[in-house]
Amino acid sequence: MSNTEQPSNPEPETPNLEFEGTTPYEDYVRASVLTSLQHPLSDEPGEMVFLVTTQVMELWFTVLVHEWSTAARAVRQDDLPTAMAALRRSVPELEALNASWKPIANLTPGQFNAYRSALGEGSGFQSAMYRRLEFLLGDKNPSMIIPHRGVPAQYEELEKALYEPSLYDEVLQLLRRRGYDVPDEVLDRDLGKRYAPDERIERIWQEIYSGPQDTELVRLGEALTDVAEMVWRWRNDHLMATRRAMGSKQGTGGSAGVAWLERRAQNNVFPELWTARSHV
Numbered sequence: 001m002s003n004t005e006q007p008s009n010p011e012p013e014t015p016n017l018e019f020e021g022t023t024p025y026e027d028y029v030r031a032s033v034l035t036s037l038q039h040p041l042s043d044e045p046g047e048m049v050f051l052v053t054t055q056v057m058e059l060w061f062t063v064l065v066h067e068w069s070t071a072a073r074a075v076r077q078d079d080l081p082t083a084m085a086a087l088r089r090s091v092p093e094l095e096a097l098n099a100s101w102k103p104i105a106n107l108t109p110g111q112f113n114a115y116r117s118a119l120g121e122g123s124g125f126q127s128a129m130y131r132r133l134e135f136l137l138g139d140k141n142p143s144m145i146i147p148h149r150g151v152p153a154q155y156e157e158l159e160k161a162l163y164e165p166s167l168y169d170e171v172l173q174l175l176r177r178r179g180y181d182v183p184d185e186v187l188d189r190d191l192g193k194r195y196a197p198d199e200r201i202e203r204i205w206q207e208i209y210s211g212p213q214d215t216e217l218v219r220l221g222e223a224l225t226d227v228a229e230m231v232w233r234w235r236n237d238h239l240m241a242t243r244r245a246m247g248s249k250q251g252t253g254g255s256a257g258v259a260w261l262e263r264r265a266q267n268n269v270f271p272e273l274w275t276a277r278s279h280v
């Protein structure tokens with residue numbers, strides 16, 4: 001084209017601007033609902049980012065519960081490609097979840113105190129979606145559904161999740177179907193209790209990891225290990241943000257605060273996938 005020639009279509013296509021009623025974007029995203037849910041409890045300008053970070057994390061918890069429920073169902077149906085795809089999607093999702101600590105990761109006690117008292121007895125302890133996420137990972141604790149008694153539909157859903165096999169339980173069932181000697185005692189235990197590490201399961205992972213590295217089960221073990229590592233990172237980032245913002249004060253949820261979070265950050269989920277490594 002010479003300099004004097006005009007391009008045949010100098011204007012970019014104009015977007016569609018005319019809609020009857022709400023836009024298809026709004027119908028899909030429900031952005032007006034999402035952006036009408038920010039109601040800070042104080043006049044402190046710094047509270048908004050604390051509230052929205054919490055809401056953003058709730059959304060990521062929802063995505064993760066979706067992914068890991070998909071993975072658990074697929075493992076039960078021996079559909080490992082579907083399970084692996086869901087587990088692999090969940091790893092960058094966990095990274096995005098963890099990146100959302102950034103804006104509140106280094107609050108000073110003074111900054112946090114400016115709105116802390118407005119939070120009253122509110123605490124992440126009372127997050128139903130976080131509890132479902134922990135249950136799916138095998139971190140069961142029946143007491144943690146008590147706060148939700150006042151909302152029967154939510155309570156029933158959590159109670160169901162408490163007694164359902166976790167993602168890890170489904171993996172152990174799969175290992176048995178693949179010929180590994182997973183004890184009845186482990187599979188038939190009370191599913192409403194926290195999963196306790198078992199040496200016999202450790203030996204099974206040891207055997208899997210001692211063999212060829214390009215097998216379906218090593219890949220599954222590694223995907224679960226990636227998930228466990230990122231969950232540990234979330235717990236540690238939470239712990240550090242809390243240490244910085246409030247030291248060792250008691251939590252609004254009534255726990256010892258940092259001491260509680262330290263204990264929760266001590267253990268990894270899917271424990272034998274970690275301990276087996278010492279014996280490979």
Ligand code: HEM
Pocket residue numbers: 053054055057058104107112123124125126127130238241242245246250251252253254255256257258260261264
């Ligand atoms: C500077 C910010 C934060 C501080 C100082 C903080 C502090 C705490 C403390 C002290 C606890 C222990 C329970 C209690 O309250 O007694 C707790 C629990 C919890 N917090 Fe936070 N938190 C912060 C941000 C967040 C955010 C953004 C989320 C996202 C949803 C969150 C979710 C949770 C959850 C799920 C628990 C329960 C943990 C468990 O059961 O092990 N927290 N937090």
Ligand SMILES: N[C@@H](CC(=O)c1ccccc1NC=O)C(=O)O
Pocket residue numbers: 054116119122123124125246250251252253257
């Ligand atoms: N537990 C925190 C308060 C807090 O961080 C919080 C309060 C309401 C809703 C979510 C929160 N995040 C984590 O607990 C505290 O003890 O100050």
